[in-house]
Amino acid sequence: MKAKILLLEDDLTLSETVVEFLEGNGFELYTAYNGEDASSLIYEKNFDILLLDVNVPLLNGFELLKQKREDGVKTPAIFITSLNSIDSLECGYESGCDDYIRKPFALKELLFRIENILKRGYFHETNSKIKIDEYIDYDTNTNQLYIDNKEYSINNKESLLLKLFLQNKNETIIHETIYETLWQYEETPSESALRTYIKNLRKIIGKEKIVSIKKLGYRFTS
Incomplete structure (x- = not known):
């Protein structure tokens, strides 16, 4: 069974590039271009991992993940963002992410991060x-x-x-x-x-x- 990934990314070119690469590596991808559509998809489907851009329309990635964690969603999440400050990094982890990758990034690095998280057993837990x-x-x-x-x-x-x-x-x-x-x-x-x-x-x-x-x-x- 292919692992299901939700990609929230409003840059269409980057979204298409990531989708093509990850599908080529055996994943099943679903895409959203704003936070509200991503929220609906998370409600409707069971994903194995969430890839969330932060600065997206309607509902930013931080707020989206924070809401989902409060709703009891434990799906592992990686933030994809161009934000560089320590405050942004802290905000990301406080909202419940498992990892953080800054733009621009190598697609292989993203793949390694995804595989590393999935090896933990699909749990948003620090303790095994x-x-x-x-x-x-x-x-x-x-x-x-x-x-x-x-x-x-x-x-x-x-x-x-x-x-x-x-x-x-x-x-x-x-x-x-x-x-x-x-x-x-x-x-x-x-x-x-x-x-x-x-x-x-x-x-x-x-x-x-x-x-x-x-x-x-x-x-x-x-």
């Missing part, structure tokens, strides 16, 4: 350990679950599923979204395999945490 409840922690780097300090290993597909659940707590995730997340485009999704992954996770973290929504998908309750 995510607390699931009072007794359960999950390390997004090692794919280890810890229950009362006892280690439990889960396989790659189960870890992708758990990360998807943790990113979308208390929301119904439809089967199609789960299939897109767990299986690469050249792989064939398996309903029976998904049921097995669900069963295995329930055994470890508790059946009540993963709720089946009939004919739709699943909901992870926190």
Whole structure:
């Protein structure tokens, strides 16, 4: 499955250049040219990373990301900007960004920054350990679950599923979204395999945490 990237950039030439380069490196790109359109796209779709120019019409990148973080959106974000001051840098990180790249930049540098963030496991967290409840922690780097300090290993597909659940707590995730997340485009999704992954996770973290929504998908309750 291709990682989905939202690019907010009002310079059409730069936007087209970045889109062409990143699509050529296996990413799926969505574009917006003002902050309000970007906000709508973030609401409508699940992105793996946000690339946000700061000085754009209607709603600047800082305010956009600040609003989304307040709404609970944890998608990793990189600011793309020509601003150079320390105050601007501070403002960017305070609004919730994960990285910052100044114009002009090399496309390969942007690619390295994107890949580095995605390797963290798609979480806007400084600590790799995510607390699931009072007794359960999950390390997004090692794919280890810890229950009362006892280690439990889960396989790659189960870890992708758990990360998807943790990113979308208390929301119904439809089967199609789960299939897109767990299986690469050249792989064939398996309903029976998904049921097995669900069963295995329930055994470890508790059946009540993963709720089946009939004919739709699943909901992870926190």
